[in-house]
Amino acid sequence: MDIRAVVTGFRDAEPLSGLPDSWHWSPAPGIDFAGALSADGKRLLQLSGRNSYDQELAVSTLRFAREHEDTLFSSNSFLGALGGFEPPAGHRFDAVVGIAPEVHRFYRVENPDLTPHVRLTFPAYSCEFSGEETLDEAITRYRMLRLNHLGREPLPFLKMRYANTRTRGKSTNPGRGLTEPARLVEELRLMDGGTGSFVEFENRHGDVWRAEWHGSWFVAEWNSQNGTPRQIEIDELVEFATARLRDR
Template sequence: MPDVRDVVTGFRGAAPLPGLPDAWSWSPMPRIDFAGALSADGKRLLQLSGRDSYDQDLAVATLSFAREHEEEIFASNPYLGTRGGFAPPTGRHPFDTVVGIAPEVHRFYRVDRPELTEHVRLAFPAYACEFSGTETLDEAVTRYRMLRPNHLAREPLPFLKMRYINTRTRGRSTNRGRGFTEPRRLVEELRWMEGGPGSIVEFENRHGHVWRVMWDGGWLVEEWDTQDGTPREIGIEELIDFALARLRD
């Protein structure tokens, strides 16, 4: 097992991170900045990075929270764990959660320092609406890539799985079941189903709740995870507001 402190302090340009003991910052290349802190037991590195968005105060707050709550973060999911109750410094984006990302997902240092990879957990400020807590390893990898968590001034990208069949455009999902996508794509598919009899859109939020939307001369929406919902007519703008609100629940 490598001595994590010796490895990190040996990074080019590594310097103590003001405001947090046993923590350092470094920049391996222009526009990208890293910060890392030893775990409470000193056996792991909790690390974040910022691409054109690094914020030292936010880094300190995030790593401090991750160090204090590391066990709770990964108790919820060993690959992509979260802990709510995070309060970023005043004036930053309204993050409310810290996400922990396991080595099996991020694979940092696998080329230049493979012996270090398994001792590194990433920790980023995030939003509760972005995670279900039940992501498999493959799903964790997908979400990690979608979120681009090193953009530290980003807006939320809510958890969303979708399945669709559009008889007008002849577009349809290629995945088995519902697959991850972005809210803007959901909005597009809801609008595009107009005039396509038999078209459907199913969408699922982080709580596993599912709604099905159908076109039958107008939009119909019903709860679908219980499959005992009653379809109701709804206008497109109300439908979009409803769908986006369910993703933020």
């Protein structure tokens, strides 16, 4: 497929200043796309912004993705993230994420032949990805992150399993499932005082902790032979748990 011919055929497509073989187009007010040919010219690296497009950020992201594409997808072919990204002033992103066609399925309706040749790339945060996401997890994570909101805050990677004896709420999956940090904080506070309640939470490094209520809160490393439970107050527990999700 002639990627260049396809992209330049998009309505209102024009060269993106500051990066060779790249373009910008806007199909509707508030929705902007930017795309660049891969280094070998065989793929389109593309990002989008919804009411948040920043051309300087787009150029920086696409340039980084083009220069590091092989490394970006080397550890995970579905959802690859690479740190070391330095965004323009005013942004706090520290990574770029690449999303495979099997995950994003972009253009599947209007131009399905193009879909296999497109890798989405967005500025992101290192704390948001484990590098071990399965295809199903990559799809879930892609939908959770709202990557086209280019002024967004980090949404750290979190897998969680819990049982709340106060609300009778509990996980429905057999293992720890992907969720948002706000859910972890909410459940911890809701189960405060509920004897037998517990939460297991896992960060992007695969480190797991388990917090239980037995008259007081106790927390321990769950995947470590040296994980000795220690007593902790609820506010300290919430602070501890949220900090572990941002561990480098």
